[in-house]
Amino acid sequence: MKDSMDFDRLLAKYEFKAPYTIEQRESGMNNTTRMITAGADRYVLRIYNNHRDANIVRLEHEVLAELRRLKLPFQVPVPVQNKWGDTINISRDGTLSAMFHYIDGERPSSANEAHVLALGKAAARLTSALSEIKPERGPLYSPYYSLESTYSSMDETAFAAMADLGEGLAARSESFALLLGERRGLIEECEAISRLPKQWIHGDLVFNNTVAQGDDIVGVLDFEFCTVDVRAMELAVILVDLIKPDDPACGAKVKLLLKEYVRSFPLPAEECERLPALMKLRLLDVALHFAARLKDGLDEEHILCGIIDQSAFVCKWINENGEDLKI
Numbered sequence: 001m002k003d004s005m006d007f008d009r010l011l012a013k014y015e016f017k018a019p020y021t022i023e024q025r026e027s028g029m030n031n032t033t034r035m036i037t038a039g040a041d042r043y044v045l046r047i048y049n050n051h052r053d054a055n056i057v058r059l060e061h062e063v064l065a066e067l068r069r070l071k072l073p074f075q076v077p078v079p080v081q082n083k084w085g086d087t088i089n090i091s092r093d094g095t096l097s098a099m100f101h102y103i104d105g106e107r108p109s110s111a112n113e114a115h116v117l118a119l120g121k122a123a124a125r126l127t128s129a130l131s132e133i134k135p136e137r138g139p140l141y142s143p144y145y146s147l148e149s150t151y152s153s154m155d156e157t158a159f160a161a162m163a164d165l166g167e168g169l170a171a172r173s174e175s176f177a178l179l180l181g182e183r184r185g186l187i188e189e190c191e192a193i194s195r196l197p198k199q200w201i202h203g204d205l206v207f208n209n210t211v212a213q214g215d216d217i218v219g220v221l222d223f224e225f226c227t228v229d230v231r232a233m234e235l236a237v238i239l240v241d242l243i244k245p246d247d248p249a250c251g252a253k254v255k256l257l258l259k260e261y262v263r264s265f266p267l268p269a270e271e272c273e274r275l276p277a278l279m280k281l282r283l284l285d286v287a288l289h290f291a292a293r294l295k296d297g298l299d300e301e302h303i304l305c306g307i308i309d310q311s312a313f314v315c316k317w318i319n320e321n322g323e324d325l326k327i
Contacts, residue, residue, distance in 0.1 A: 007034060010045065010097055013082040013089055017041065031224075035102070042102035043080060048224070049298075052094040059137045060223045061087050061098070063200070066133035074122055075103050075211075075219045103219035105211035110242055114215035115207070116253050119238065120260030122217040123205055127234050127265050130200040130226075141203065143229035144281045145190045147183075151288040154295070156180055162291050166301040175312035182315050183284050189277045193230060196271055201234040203227055206241040232271040235261055236278035239325070243314045250317075251324045262327050272327045276318050279325075283311040 007022050018039030025035050031050065036043040048057065067076050077100040079087035089097045108115035142150045163169045163176045202209075203225035211219030235258075242257060243250045262272075290307045293299045318325070 010089060011036065014080065014099060015083060043099050044102050045099045046097060048096040052096060054088055054090060054096060056140050056224065057088050057096055057098060059135065059140055060226060062135045062137055063133060063223050063226050066135055067129055070129050070132060072129055073125060074217055077221060103211045105213045105218050108207050108210055108212035108217060110207055110253060113256065115212055116256050117260045118215060118217040119207065119210060120257040121264050122210065122220060123234060123238055124261045124264035126202060126220060127231060133200055139227040141225055141227040143227065144233050144285055145193045145230065147190065147281060147284060148187060151292065154288045154292050156183065159288065159291055162294065165294065168301050168305040172305060172308050175308050178312050178315060179284065179287055182280055186277060186280055186284060193274055193277060196230040196232060196274060198228055199231045200226060201229050201231060203229065205234055205238055230278065232267055232274060233278050236275055237282050240279050240282045240314055243317050245313045251321055254324050258327055275325050276322060279318055280315055283314055287311045
């Protein structure tokens with residue numbers, strides 16, 4: 001979906017009240033997005049690049065419908081029906097797309113303390129809401145603690161071999177070794193983790209998947225990876241997103257978000273104690289995901305290099321700053 005004609009062909013599947021314009025917006029690694037304006041109405045068109053499984057998108061839309069029935073303090077995406085009454089489009093080559101009503105606002109920033117607090121509060125409220133939903137469809141993504149079976153084709157040997165695919169990756173051999181060591185350690189913890197309380201989680205709740213107005217979080221986006229998992233995994237994913245090598249204040253922000261989250265949604269001690277391991281699971285999952293994408297020719301080398309750098313940095317940070325993760 002690289003030229004305007006492709007987008008026009010997709011948009012011909014919808015009824016608009018006025019002529020539309022297409023605006024390119026920042027897209028994530030897993031999908032392509034465009035802003036659509038038709039008179040006073042605005043929409044977001046999403047093209048799924050990561051898979052061609054319509055059942056995943058239908059589950060996502062079912063979860064969104066379930067959440068909209070609850071009284072949430074923020075918005076979630078509302079899918080738009082096409083001319084045939086469906087919320088999913090399937091192109092001839094199997095590519096999936098969907099359109100959503102636009103949620104007005106800006107991306108929040110971890111540099112804004114109010115946004116850190118707001119995300120902690122919104123995440124806690126979302127955890128509570130997701131514990132109440134009962135979709136007819138079951139989860140289609142494996143839980144994070146099933147790391148080894150999920151990435152069986154990217155085992156230790158295959159992952160280590162990724163360092164031989166280019167000079168940039170070869171220069172990160174120490175980081176690969178560190179991540180392999182962390183992976184071995186997590187194998188021993190996953191059985192205990194699997195016994196923690198489970199429920200539906202967003203699975204990818206980070207700053208870039210939320211919308212802010214002023215100091216408030218007013219929207220939560222991208223429920224594509226929603227699944228049933230350990231409920232504390234939701235918090236672990238958010239904490240990982242706060243830790244950056246160029247942010248010396250990230251430890252303080254971790255403490256701030258943790259305090260706000262557990263104030264709104266208290267977690268038992270057994271879940272809090274597993275947060276470091278859950279955070280590492282998130283890091284390893286992302287690293288293995290992008291290693292597989294590079295192996296399949298879906299990304300360029302520099303993308304995995306960045307993922308390896310970030311994953312290794314955060315694993316080291318967790319090992320050195322465990323006090324900041326205590327509640």
